[in-house]
Amino acid sequence: MILYKQFTFDSAHFLSRVPDGHKCKAIHGHTYHLTVYAEGDVKEQEGWVFDFGDMTSVVKPIIETLDHAMLNNIEGLENPTAELLAVWLWKKIKPELPALSKIELKETPTSGVIYEGD
Template sequence: MIIYKQFTFDAAHALPNVPEGHKCRQLHGHTYHLTVFLQGSVLGKEGWIIDFGDVKSRIKPVIDQLDHALLNQIPGLENPTAELLAVWLWNKIKPQLPQLCKIELKETPTSGVIYEGD
């Protein structure tokens, strides 16, 4: 079974490796929407895979690091494309939630990335 939990955060970034004149080379911001998907067996006594409150408390420190931040200044995110941010998030969240099987990160309502690990 797969469950999910959604989070949002606001952050700014610039993409330094895109061509000169590309609009994303300039500093700009997004309201990111992150969905984490967790896979596992339903635990008999509790009747869930994991408590959603536990999911939230384990991911909150990661979201707090990104919220209202300039992503380019975070180590490992010097070129914070949606794709590279998804990999960075995966690497931060997976140790906290081994049941993680997929993340979806939207930087706009119509653009985003789905990442399932290496």
């Protein structure tokens, strides 16, 4: 079974590696929407795969480091594209949530990435 939990955070960034004149080269911000997916079997005793609160306790502290922050100033996010931010999030979440199967990160309501690990 696949479970998911959604989170949001607001961050600023700029993409220093894009060509001059590209609108993303300037500092701008997004309200990111992160969906974390995890897989497992339903445990007979509890009737669930695991507690959604466990997902929150793993993801929330990570999101708090990004919320209202300049992403370019966070170690490992010097060029914070949606793709690289998704990989960064995966590397932070996966060790604490081994059942993680994919993450979906939306930069805007119509644009985002889905990452399923290496």
